[in-house]
Amino acid sequence: MSTAPALRSEPHLSVSQISTWLSCPRKYRFQYLDKIPWPAVPSALTFGTAVHAALAAMSQARLEGEEPSLDDLHDAYRVAWAAESKPIELKDGETPEALDAMARAMLVVALHQPSAGRVLAVEEPFRIELAPSIPPLVGVIDLIEERDGRAVIVEHKTAGQRFTEQRVTDDYQPTAYAMASLEMGLPGVKSIEDVEVRFNVLLKLKKPAIDDRPTRRSRRQADELREVALAVWAAREAGIFPPNRGWACATCPFRAPCSR
Numbered sequence: 234m235s236t237a238p239a240l241r242s243e244p245h246l247s248v249s250q251i252s253t254w255l256s257c258p259r260k261y262r263f264q265y266l267d268k269i270p271w272p273a274v275p276s277a278l279t280f281g282t283a284v285h286a287a288l289a290a291m292s293q294a295r296l297e298g299e300e301p302s303l304d305d306l307h308d309a310y311r312v313a314w315a316a317e318s319k320p321i322e323l324k325d326g327e328t329p330e331a332l333d334a335m336a337r338a339m340l341v342v343a344l345h346q347p348s349a350g351r352v353l354a355v356e357e358p359f360r361i362e363l364a365p366s367i368p369p370l371v372g373v374i375d376l377i378e379e380r381d382g383r384a385v386i387v388e389h390k391t392a393g394q395r396f397t398e399q400r401v402t403d404d405y406q407p408t409a410y411a412m413a414s415l416e417m418g419l420p421g422v423k424s425i426e427d428v429e430v431r432f433n434v435l436l437k438l439k440k441p442a443i444d445d446r447p448t449r450r451s452r453r454q455a456d457e458l459r460e461v462a463l464a465v466w467a468a469r470e471a472g473i474f475p476p477n478r479g480w481a482c483a484t485c486p487f488r489a490p491c492s493r
C-alpha cells in the first residue's frame with residue numbers, strides 16, 4: 234500500500250471532504266478547490282492533532298514491543314503542537330500552558346487504559362474504489378488491533394463531551410474503515426458486518442476520561458456512503474457550491490472571503 238501523502242497526491246475523495254461538502258458546499262470549495270489558506274487555526278484543532286500524534290506514538294511503541302513513558306507521549310504532543318505553522322486561535326481564558334497541562338492529564342488516562350489487543354498496524358493508509366466514475370476514497374486508519382483472532386479498528390478522538398449515539402451509529406468514517414478492512418482482508422473479516430470499529434474518545438474534562446464506543450456497519454451503510462460520494466462528486470463537477478449559513482459560520486476560517 235502507498236503512503237498517505239502518495240495517495241493524497243492523486244485525485245481522491247476523503248470522508249473529510251464529503252463531510253465538509255455536506256456541512257457547507259461553499260466551505261468545501263474554499264478549502265479543497267480554491268485552497269484558501271486559513272488565517273489561523275482553532276486551538277481545539279491543534280490540540281486534537283497534537284494529542285493524536287501522542288497516541289500514535291504510544292501505539293507505534295507498542296507495535297515495536299515497547300511500553301512508552303508518559304514523558305515520551307508528552308514530548309510527542311509538544312513536538313506536534315510546536316509544528317503548527319499558523320497562528321493558533323485560543324479561546325477566552327485559554328493558554329498554551331493550560332492546554333499543555335490538560336494534554337498531560339489526558340495522556341495519563343490514555344496510557345493507563347487497559348490494552349485489549351495486539352497492535353497490528355498504526356496509521357495505516359487505505360484506498361477504496363467506490364465507483365468507476367469517481368476518484369477513490371482515501372484515508373488513514375489510526376490503529377488496527379487483533380482481539381481474539383479478529384481485527385478491531387480503533388479511531389482516536391478528543392472531544393469535550395461524549396459522542397451522541399447518532400454520531401456513533403451514522404458517522405461515515407467507520408463506514409469507510411469497515412469497507413477498507415474488508416478489502417484489506419484483515420483477520421476474521423469476511424463481511425462488512427464483521428468489522429468492529431471503536432471510537433476511543435479521550436474526553437477533555439477537568440477529570441479526563443475515555444469514552445470507548447464500539448460500532449459496526451452494514452452493506453446498506455456502505456451503499457449510502459457510495460451514493461453520497463457520487464452526489465458530492467457530481468455537485469463538484471457541476472460547480473454547485475451554495476453557502477449554508479448557520480451556527481458553524483461563527484468559527485469558519487473562511488468568514489472573510491465568504492462575506493465578500
Ligand code: SF4
Nearest residue numbers: 257260476482485491
Ligand atoms: S462562513 Fe458559513 S456559509 Fe461561508 S463558507 Fe463558512 S460555513 Fe459556509
